[in-house]
Amino acid sequence: MASTTEAHGNGASPYKHPYHLVDPSPWPLVGAFGGGALVLGIVLWAHSGISWVFWLGVLMTLSTMFFWWRDVVKESGTPGLHSPIVRIGLRYGMTLFIASEVMFFVAFFWAYFHFALYPEHVSGAAAPAIWPPRGILTFDPWGLPFLNTMILLLSGCTVTWAHAALIQNDRKSLITGLTLTVLLGVTFTSLQAWEYSMSPFPFAGGGIYSSVFFLATGFHGFHVIVGTCFLFVCLIRATRGHFTPEKHFGFEAAAWYWHFVDVVWMFLFICIYWWGAGEIAHH
Structure with missing residues (x-):
């Protein structure tokens, strides 16, 4: 000992x-x-x-x-x-974890596209079957969903700025970039909660469209909350000087996760909000 x-x-x-x-x-x-x-x-x-x-x-x-x-x-x-070999192992672990998360969303998109491309498979669908199902009003993709898209894309820029500042040993810019990213993440979650409160279709008992919509976007929203907490912890660690330009995998893993969240949202916005839009609900 x-x-x-x-x-x-x-x-x-x-x-x-x-x-x-x-x-x-x-x-x-x-x-x-x-x-x-x-x-x-x-x-x-x-x-x-x-x-x-x-x-x-x-x-x-x-x-x-x-x-x-x-x-x-x-x-x-x-x-x-945490030797160089151990840090490589941590990188492999984070990579495999994100890959497993990708498979979650593959399942959600699979369910969505199955019914979107074959609406006749929806139980009780009237002929001719359409998607979204008859009677379903959808969100305007160029309203809150587009605003949230811009917020997440901007947060991807700020976390990249923070990473670049860390590499250059610019602690002030690192903290500023991380603070902005956390605030943007909180803003996204707040706007999504507001969007859900105005949903033109019910959370429960709304049929297959409601199920696949809330499952995919809600699970992504949970990931945003997790990523925001992840980055907030990194912000606390950054203020305490835990990260150096040579050794900062904790922050790097958080940035990888956040970029993954950004990419998934782009697919959600394009496929569900935009491509899958039906008759728009007017609030």
Whole structure:
């Protein structure tokens, strides 16, 4: 134990290899039980009206996220632990995670295009079948959806500016760029909530169009919230000087995730709001 502490104090790796062997941690187990309680809580709340299991799962999941990520941040600042090979592994992990998220949205787009291209497959569709189904009024794509598109594209520019400032060791511009990106993310979420409140079709009982619309755009909205939280944590870390031009994968991963969110929204706007528009609802 003394040799390990001495190695840390000298800025060298405590191991005789370039890999990081993590210390025993309770958070994988706590997170697993939290996720199980979360899903079980949803079922119990929906069928029996019992809500405390759900909130227990939320508390355990949020606690796991906070304390586990806190430990990872501490590890990143410990000399010798996040070696170049370890950072490559982190990049592979983030890349695979984003790839798995892409598959989620592939499923949503598959469902949407199945019914959009073959509306006769919609249960109870009148002949001739059309998409959107008869009686469905859609959003004007050039109203709030277009404004939100511009907001997300602008946020992609500001996070790229922040990244460039970090590479150039310009801490002031880094913090400014991240602050603007977080504010734009909050603005997007607020406008989407406002848009949902004015929806011309109901959230529940609105048929297949309502289901695929809210599933795809709502799941993307959840990703925007996650990405905003991700970038907000990076903003806090940036103000504390955690990032350097040579070592900043935490911020880089957040930027990758945010660009992924931007690209998915472009597909949603083009395919669902624009291409899939029917008779426009007038608010």
